Amino acid sequence: MTAITDMVAFEKDGDVAVLKINNPPVNALSHGVRKGLLEGMKMAEADEDVKAVVIHCEGRTFIAGADISEFGKPMQEPGLKETQDAIEDSSMPVVAAIHGTALGGGLEVAMTCHYRLGVPKAQYGQPEVKLGLLPGAGGTQRLPRITGVQKALEMCVIGNPIGSPEALETGLIDELVEDGDLLEAAKAFARRAVSENWPLKKVRDRDEKLADAKANPSIFDDFRRKVARKTRGFMAPEYNIRCIEAAVELPFDEGLQREQELFVEVMTSLQSQAQRYYFFSERQANKVPDITKETPLREIRKVGVLGAGTMGGGIAMNFANAGIPVVIVERDQEAIDRGLGVVRKNYERTAKRGRISMEDVDKRMELLQPALDKGAFADVDMVIEAVFEDMELKKSIFAELDGICREGAILATNTSALDVNEIAAMTKRPEDVIGLHFFSPANIMRLLEMVRATKTGQDVVATCLKLSKAIGKIPVVVGVCPGFVGNRMLFQRGIEANQLILEGASPYQVDQVIYDFGFPMGPFAMSDLAGLDIGWKEETSSSSTVREILCESGRRGQKNGRGYYVYDPETRASAPDQEVLDIIADFAKSKGIEQREVSDEEIRDRCLLPMVNEGCKILEEGKAMRASDIDVVWVNGYGWPVYRGGPMFWAESEGLGNIAEKIKGFGDSIGGDHWALSPLLEKLVADGQGFADLEPQTIR
Numbered sequence: 237m238t239a240i241t242d243m244v245a246f247e248k249d250g251d252v253a254v255l256k257i258n259n260p261p262v263n264a265l266s267h268g269v270r271k272g273l274l275e276g277m278k279m280a281e282a283d284e285d286v287k288a289v290v291i292h293c294e295g296r297t298f299i300a301g302a303d304i305s306e307f308g309k310p311m312q313e314p315g316l317k318e319t320q321d322a323i324e325d326s327s328m329p330v331v332a333a334i335h336g337t338a339l340g341g342g343l344e345v346a347m348t349c350h351y352r353l354g355v356p357k358a359q360y361g362q363p364e365v366k367l368g369l370l371p372g373a374g375g376t377q378r379l380p381r382i383t384g385v386q387k388a389l390e391m392c393v394i395g396n397p398i399g400s401p402e403a404l405e406t407g408l409i410d411e412l413v414e415d416g417d418l419l420e421a422a423k424a425f426a427r428r429a430v431s432e433n434w435p436l437k438k439v440r441d442r443d444e445k446l447a448d449a450k451a452n453p454s455i456f457d458d459f460r461r462k463v464a465r466k467t468r469g470f471m472a473p474e475y476n477i478r479c480i481e482a483a484v485e486l487p488f489d490e491g492l493q494r495e496q497e498l499f500v501e502v503m504t505s506l507q508s509q510a511q512r513y514y515f516f517s518e519r520q521a522n523k524v525p526d527i528t529k530e531t532p533l534r535e536i537r538k539v540g541v542l543g544a545g546t547m548g549g550g551i552a553m554n555f556a557n558a559g560i561p562v563v564i565v566e567r568d569q570e571a572i573d574r575g576l577g578v579v580r581k582n583y584e585r586t587a588k589r590g591r592i593s594m595e596d597v598d599k600r601m602e603l604l605q606p607a608l609d610k611g612a613f614a615d616v617d618m619v620i621e622a623v624f625e626d627m628e629l630k631k632s633i634f635a636e637l638d639g640i641c642r643e644g645a646i647l648a649t650n651t652s653a654l655d656v657n658e659i660a661a662m663t664k665r666p667e668d669v670i671g672l673h674f675f676s677p678a679n680i681m682r683l684l685e686m687v688r689a690t691k692t693g694q695d696v697v698a699t700c701l702k703l704s705k706a707i708g709k710i711p712v713v714v715g716v717c718p719g720f721v722g723n724r725m726l727f728q729r730g731i732e733a734n735q736l737i738l739e740g741a742s743p744y745q746v747d748q749v750i751y752d753f754g755f756p757m758g759p760f761a762m763s764d765l766a767g768l769d770i771g772w773k774e775e776t777s778s779s780s781t782v783r784e785i786l787c788e789s790g791r792r793g794q795k796n797g798r799g800y801y802v803y804d805p806e807t808r809a810s811a812p813d814q815e816v817l818d819i820i821a822d823f824a825k826s827k828g829i830e831q832r833e834v835s836d837e838e839i840r841d842r843c844l845l846p847m848v849n850e851g852c853k854i855l856e857e858g859k860a861m862r863a864s865d866i867d868v869v870w871v872n873g874y875g876w877p878v879y880r881g882g883p884m885f886w887a888e889s890e891g892l893g894n895i896a897e898k899i900k901g902f903g904d905s906i907g908g909d910h911w912a913l914s915p916l917l918e919k920l921v922a923d924g925q926g927f928a929d930l931e932p933q934t935i936r
């Protein structure tokens with residue numbers, strides 16, 4: 237075996253050369269891989285004994301794409317195209333041996349090989365769109381030539397991978413090979429290609445799969461319409477479609493040229509920068525400065541959930557999905573039956589959509605053991621309390637759990653805002669207590685705010701981080717403060733949104749501005765969805781806010797068809813309501829507020845800037861480890877558009893100096909604590925620094 241670079245080796249087995257890639261963790265196409273493959277192809281061509289080449293990867297995966305960390309830096313030669321040309325134009329068969337994931341540039345390299353083999357579990361995809369990009373190494377031109385235009389559109393514009401069975405069916409791979417002997421099978425395949433004189437199949441020369449789309453160009457507009465809702469606001473999906481259109485309309489080389497031009501545009505766009513930043517931010521959130529591989533872990537074999545309501549049921553599903561048994565405790569039989577009934581219905585709906593089998597439904601339900609007494613938690617390794625938000629109730633529950641649970645069990649609360657230190661103080665083991673704030677619906681939403689209280693043990697944090705990966709969540713470690721990161725910042729937006737409607741903006745205008753920014757809905761539509769009467773009591777209601785008055789007049793939100801909006805009973809479509817505008821106008825008058833026209837820009841600034849300011853305060857108080865963690869919370873838990881990176885990324889892209897100036901301006905004209913400029917933000921601006929200059933901090 238000869239090392240060509242530190243990432244690629246050349247190995248000869250008789251008449252077959254193997255180019256072995258070893259660039260952990262995902263064999264990305266870093267400079268050393270591109271150079272190694274190019275040199276390796278030259279070595280194979282120059283060696284008289286070599287009759288075929290196999291490209292194979294060490295470790296857990298085939299090439300998973302271009303090295304994203306190299307983007308935005310000067311490109312080191314050779315580029316990927318030169319390497320691909322050497323493969324495609326080779327005088328001997330080149331075979332890609334695929335395991336793990338062939339993604340992005342990885343699949344594009346494989347498509348320049350003359351043949352491709354994959355193991356049953358391998359996956360193939362062009363996920364560039366999720367990074368705000370498009371396949372920039374011929375993927376948009378070669379993929380439709382293999383799979384046909386419709387499939388290529390789905391793969392490039394949605395970005396989800398396909399598995400080996402579908403890859404075989406569409407011709408993306410030529411043969412399926414059993415796990416374990418991929419390399420040997422690939423060599424044998426290559427020898428067969430040589431001995432039987434198979435043609436050197438070049439995807440670029442194949443046009444037959446484009447014929448349908450050539451005859452029926454409306455396929456592109458049909459597809460645009462189909463994905464319009466999902467892709468609203470994003471730039472890259474449309475660019476991917478245009479490239480595939482070019483594959484159909486132009487000769488191969490011109491199509492490639494078009495792809496290159498459009499790739500440069502998306503690559504340099506702010507959207508792609510935001511999406512790439514977000515990709516790394518999500519992975520970084522897992523890293524906690526004082527937790528290392530050596531931090532001990534606790535074993536979690538069985539979990540307890542207290543409460544079988546919407547939250548408790550959803551939380552329990554996460555564990556059952558991962559094969560972890562759950563003891564679920566409720567006050568009475570009726571509540572537990574109702575809760576488990578909802579869970580079963582959820583699973584059955586998933587089964588109807590074909591995502592799991594009915595057998596899976598039964599298996600998962602069997603993992604949920606109902607009980608009516610907290611004593612059933614005696615042997616669990618972790619309890620998650622999911623009762624309603626009432627401090628006294630939670631405190632008494634934790635005092636009780638302290639007496640029931642075994643030594644070393646983790647005691648978690650699903651509070652979304654309360655003081656976890658105060659709850660932990662009710663036990664004799666505050667080191668075992670942590671907040672695990674799941675978002676609703678808890679079986680679907682991926683964000684998990686992990687609230688590290690002052691005394692929470694490092695091993696408890698480490699165990700919960702590992703566990704969250706097992707149940708498919710994206711954990712963000714945050715500190716104890718009212719509302720933690722997400723709700724604390726949401727609250728600031730709420731103050732201004734409510735003030736704006738008194739000053740003359742309608743709830744519909746505010747919602748539209750927030751929707752146009754890229755959120756799935758604005759604050760008033762969100763209130764209607766959640767229910768206007770959450771936390772509202774008729775007995776104590778005193779017409780002191782618009783929301784109270786709406787509740788008093790029987791408007792409860794979507795659930796009774798009337799809230800800030802009115803809802804069509806059939807279609808659930810929402811429409812503005814003059815009655816609501818009158819209520820607001822009367823209320824404003826009673827407060828002596830003169831209504832005026834409010835610009836969209838003012839609405840945007842007044843809703844979003846206090847969030848950024850609060851994010852900075854959260855950082856300076858040490859309640860988040862890094863600014864990017866705040867962005868992960870907002871993108872994943874609250875629908876902040878990922879193409880704007882998150883509130884902190886967005887603030888930097890607008891210029892922290894500008895943001896600080898505007899906050900000061902509103903502070904002078906409006907006043908209030910939430911407009912008091914964060915000293916951290918002020919200092920960053922004065923020092924000409926950004927959030928990336930701040931060291932990650934340990935939350936205490």
Ligand code: 3H9
Pocket residue numbers: 261262264300301302303304305316337339340341342344363364367369370371372373375516519520
């Ligand atoms: C592209 O190919 C453009 C071309 O069309 C055109 C070129 C001209 N680069 O996700 P994990 C790191 S665009 C650099 O936790 P998993 C990641 O940051 C690319 N680093 O593992 C993490 O680092 P750390 C198209 C990368 O097993 C570590 O690897 N390809 C890259 O859960 C482990 O990652 C994609 O979009 C990369 N490309 O999932 C695929 N990928 O340990 C992106 C990963 O320091 N990658 N890292 O935190 C993925 O989807 C997942 O990583 C994968 C593995 C499914 C491969």
